[in-house]
Amino acid sequence: MATSDKLIQVKNLKKYYNKGTLHALDDVTVDVNKGDVMVVIGPSGSGKSTLLRSLNLLEIPTDGEILFHNIDITKKKFVNKHGKVEKVDINLHRQKMGMVFQHFNLFPHKTILDNMILAPMKVLGVSKTEATEKAMALLKRVGLEDRAGAFPIQLSGGQKQRIAIVRALMMEPEVMLFDEPTSALDPEMVGEVLEVMKELALGGMTMVVVTHEMGFAREVGNRVLFMADGKLVEEGTPEEIFDHPKHPRLQDFLAKVL
Amino acid sequence: MLSIEGFQSAFKYIQLFKEGLVCTVSLSAFTVILGFVLALVLALMRMADLRPFRFLDNTQGGEGRTGFIGFLSRFRPLNLIASVYIEVFRATPLMVQLFIIYYVLLAGLDLPTFKLFGLIRFERFIPGVIALSLNSAAYLSEIIRSGIQSIDGGQTEAARSLGMTQTQNMRYIVLPQAIKNILPAIANEFVTIIKESAICWTIGVQEIMSAVNSVKAATFTIGEALIIAACIYFCLTFPTSKIIEYFERKMSRGDKR
Ligand SMILES: Nc1ncnc2c1ncn2[C@@H]1O[C@H](COP(=O)(O)OP(=O)(O)O)[C@@H](O)[C@H]1O
Ligand SMILES: [Mg+2]
Numbered sequence: 060m061a062t063s064d065k066l067i068q069v070k071n072l073k074k075y076y077n078k079g080t081l082h083a084l085d086d087v088t089v090d091v092n093k094g095d096v097m098v099v100i101g102p103s104g105s106g107k108s109t110l111l112r113s114l115n116l117l118e119i120p121t122d123g124e125i126l127f128h129n130i131d132i133t134k135k136k137f138v139n140k141h142g143k144v145e146k147v148d149i150n151l152h153r154q155k156m157g158m159v160f161q162h163f164n165l166f167p168h169k170t171i172l173d174n175m176i177l178a179p180m181k182v183l184g185v186s187k188t189e190a191t192e193k194a195m196a197l198l199k200r201v202g203l204e205d206r207a208g209a210f211p212i213q214l215s216g217g218q219k220q221r222i223a224i225v226r227a228l229m230m231e232p233e234v235m236l237f238d239e240p241t242s243a244l245d246p247e248m249v250g251e252v253l254e255v256m257k258e259l260a261l262g263g264m265t266m267v268v269v270t271h272e273m274g275f276a277r278e279v280g281n282r283v284l285f286m287a288d289g290k291l292v293e294e295g296t297p298e299e300i301f302d303h304p305k306h307p308r309l310q311d312f313l314a315k316v317l
Numbered sequence: 318m319l320s321i322e323g324f325q326s327a328f329k330y331i332q333l334f335k336e337g338l339v340c341t342v343s344l345s346a347f348t349v350i351l352g353f354v355l356a357l358v359l360a361l362m363r364m365a366d367l368r369p370f371r372f373l374d375n376t377q378g379g380e381g382r383t384g385f386i387g388f389l390s391r392f393r394p395l396n397l398i399a400s401v402y403i404e405v406f407r408a409t410p411l412m413v414q415l416f417i418i419y420y421v422l423l424a425g426l427d428l429p430t431f432k433l434f435g436l437i438r439f440e441r442f443i444p445g446v447i448a449l450s451l452n453s454a455a456y457l458s459e460i461i462r463s464g465i466q467s468i469d470g471g472q473t474e475a476a477r478s479l480g481m482t483q484t485q486n487m488r489y490i491v492l493p494q495a496i497k498n499i500l501p502a503i504a505n506e507f508v509t510i511i512k513e514s515a516i517c518w519t520i521g522v523q524e525i526m527s528a529v530n531s532v533k534a535a536t537f538t539i540g541e542a543l544i545i546a547a548c549i550y551f552c553l554t555f556p557t558s559k560i561i562e563y564f565e566r567k568m569s570r571g572d573k574r
Contacts, residue, residue: 150482151480162471167494177479181481182480
């Protein structure tokens with residue numbers, strides 16, 4: 060695959076806690092290509108969230124590189140294509156990486172519409188009319204256009220998570236990161252959220268998804284990573300991972316969850 | 318000790334009490350505004366992550382080093398200054414602070430000597446406001462800090478992941494929620510300031526207690542004037558706390574929608 064298809068390159072990423080005694084990420088190297096739907100699975104505490112959160116620097120890695128469009132965003136400066144040294148603007152990179160959290164993290168003091176238009180207006184300088192128009196179109200896409208004036212507390216979990224997804228989409232990100240987006244939901248609401256994610260994937264969005272929904276991983280994912288103890292233990296297509304697991308840790312894990 | 322005649326003669330000076338009331342209210346209002354701004358700065362300083370010697374720790378994230386170098390690399394000067402300020406102002410008497418500011422720090426300054434609202438002597442009023450503000454800022458900043466820290470960190474992560482800067486996050490996400498949560502505590506601090514402002518008569522601010530003193534000098538009795546002063550303070554603070562309680566109940570009801 061050509062370098063231009065590589066959206067994110069993670070190289071020897073390490074994240075240590077507790078003065079270096081806890082290796083949340085232990086030398087992880089992986090690429091995310093444009094259009095990938097990369098599903099990350101693994102037992103609790105294996106470093107899935109840490110890996111995902113490192114991608115947009117919500118966690119600062121202890122060591123290693125994260126190249127986004129070939130710029131190492133873990134460093135303060137980079138050399139641009141004209142040979143000049145420029146500052147790495149992490150806010151700029153974060154705009155291009157949407158993130159969806161397990162607990163939605165909607166802004167409770169703002170209406171659904173205001174949740175969606177705040178960042179486009181303040182960060183991108185989009186006008187209120189334009190942002191509102193776009194928000195209403197997105198709300199329509201997820202069937203929530205009648206809730207624009209509601210506050211987050213008035214919504215069900217599934218509705219909140221759908222809003223969180225479209226709020227991130229308002230920034231027109233190049234990649235969407237999902238950290239267990241359905242784990243905090245009542246079972247009957249999981250489907251509606253996965254449906255939105257599936258549509259997004261079919262639309263060609265690059266996605267990195269941490270999830271325990273093995274059905275989604277198999278059906279929607281084109282690559283699956285299995286992590287354990289901060290290490291990337293096995294990587295492959297859904298068929299390879301689910302039907303022909305090689306590593307005993309993975310076989311063990313699948314026996315427990317499937 | 319107390320007598321009807323005593324009250325009658327004290328009431329002759331009711332104008333002094335009225336002026337004292339205006340002065341006390343202005344003193345408290347200016348103090349709460351100035352104190353709040355200063356408290357906000359202190360609270361942000363205490364939470365600031367400015368580490369000038371961070372470069373000494375060459376591990377990314379700057380948490381890896383131990384020992385003296387590690388200590389130096391994690392040194393946060395803004396936090397230290399704010400913490401020392403807060404501890405000093407909370408650990409020393411307000412009266413000592415007031416006297417140091419009036420007799421030492423501002424003694425050399427020639428403050429303008431006009432009368433605010435035509436009755437409050439500016440050159441006495443300002444040191445009073447400054448002392449009360451500096452003092453209440455120490456308490457208010459802890460209230461604000463706890464308010465900010467009570468906002469779920471996930472909100473900040475969501476804001477940052479949308480590309481907002483730390484300042485935008487504070488301004489649009491954290492502070493509006495934090496301030497709503499701490500309004501009752503701030504209002505309570507306002508009540509405390511009204512009561513503590515009485516101390517300013519010691520530097521010649523003409524607030525309610527200074528009216529008491531004038532009546533004492535003119536009539537050679539103090540009991541009745543003190544009762545009147547107590548009533549005025551009560552009429553200021555009691556309704557204020559009741560109003561606060563009312564809004565507190567109303568706001569917490571809104572949250573449980
Ligand atoms: N802020 C933190 N401080 C200390 N340890 C942490 C912190 N965040 C995560 N960890 C630890 O790092 C490891 C990986 O955590 P995480 O990435 O959340 O795992 P997962 O998402 O796979 O459940 C766990 O052992 C966890 O306890
Ligand atoms: Mg996790």
